[in-house]
Amino acid sequence: MYSTVDNIKESFKLAWNHKLLWIVAVLAVGGMNFGGSSGLGGDKDENSDKNKNEIRQDVRFNYIDDTQPVKINEKVLGAATNALNSGSVGTMVGEEIYPIDSGGLISAVPGIIALVFIFSLLVIFNAVISLLISSWARGAFYPNVLKAHKQENYNFKSLGDAGKKYWKRYIKFILYIFLKRFLSFLPFVGIGIVSGVAAFFVPDFVFIPLLLMIPVFVWFFAYNIALGFVEEFSLRILVSDDIDTKSCYKKGWEYLKTRPGKSIKLALAWILAIGLLFAVFFGVAGTITYLIYQLIQKQALVFVGLLLGFLIFVVFMAVFVVATPLIVTAGAFAWTRLYLFTRETLEPPADVAKEVLDSMYRTEATNV
């Protein structure tokens, strides 16, 4: 008989015994910032950290007469030298500091637009590669979670083969779910437009469309939670059944409608379990940090306190690095077990179905 508490306990045991899945678990669920792994040369904007207190002096305010033919390099160097001589950066004429000339900013508008455009392209490129990696990781993770649950053999190579086989299905599904979530925002947009129009034409009644926000928000909240459950079922259906994305999504809803109570129970129990783990983890970390702080404050064993603090920090970071994939993998097993239990209800195994049918339609001879 299925039990949510037993499911979670068993899932943690399975996750602990199948550590190979941890290596793709975090990528599958959390995604990956591509920039860190690809070795792309510095993608940081070097100029974004400029000191905002430095005031640039437009050369027009330089003491050099602009009507005289002066080479640009000399002008710039002369201005820089003058700045150095005056002892403060940005000062060009005597001790007066002039604000940035608006004409300078206006001429830089094409450059600013180009900067924003280029940065957007870089973000898009990284996002595309991250999406591909996430799809591959899901393709590698979920089929092997099912294999692990059925106690079938799998290894590094089967992770790679599964990822290459299923990544297309998963990328379509990720985009489909994203579209569904995006569309769920449309009612808010509609109410916003109606409120805007109402505020313009009938300001006294603008509160009516705003009151509609409450039920819409409740619907939005419930719908997105349900969508999360459907996603969990569909991620497994994608592997088990050879059907297209839309059919898989519909089947996910079918599974949720079959076991809505158990799905909600599992989600709540999971949040509680993780909350307790984090409370213990951060509680211990916080207590130790406080004790070390007290030691240092009282100037008792400062060096020992700092060393101990550092060691404990390292230990906790290591625990955190291990705990995250363990929790993610255990969560995947928990939903897989619920999925398989629901599947047995909807589509009982052939031998069970036969036994049930046989007991329903016995021949006359056996009824004696």
Next chain:
Amino acid sequence: MSDNSNNYKTGSFYRRFFANQLDQLINVSICLILPLLVAISIYSAGSANLTGSLINSAAVFMLVMLLLSVGCFFIMWIFSYKYGGSVGKLLFGMRIIDAQGKYMDRITAFWRMTAGYAVSAGFLFLGFFWIFRRKENLAWHDRIFDTKVIKVGSPLWGMLWMVLLTVFCVLATVFSVSLFIPTL
């Protein structure tokens, strides 16, 4: 690669590490130093107003850096499936081969470079240190995509290029700073 790929030894952790560092140096030289030099020359030669010149040179820097970064990614991918490894690996005398002893196909090369490296780096780079674990010198991304890195030649060219590029990067940085500071 031929059927006698089993006769070659696999590349050790240190050789592969330095090959990777050479790749990073090449990326930095092309994607950071060159755009920086271009941007600083535009800034130094620049127009009458400093603000516009600064932003325009920053835009040029970002544009060149983006194009070269994306270009470096594709070059690394093409080199991997066509010639058997990134530029760093080729200069250090190594090749990446699959289970059949041939160079990887383009799909495997792409996934190995993206998802494979992401998996190996995911656990504080434990996937790369896994090379120490067995005689075959296989990282996680090698085990997942059934590839191995073999030694086919001497690492001398790689070491030479590492020294040259390091000197180039240091000199270029000093030159850029010396160009930039007087204009402040």
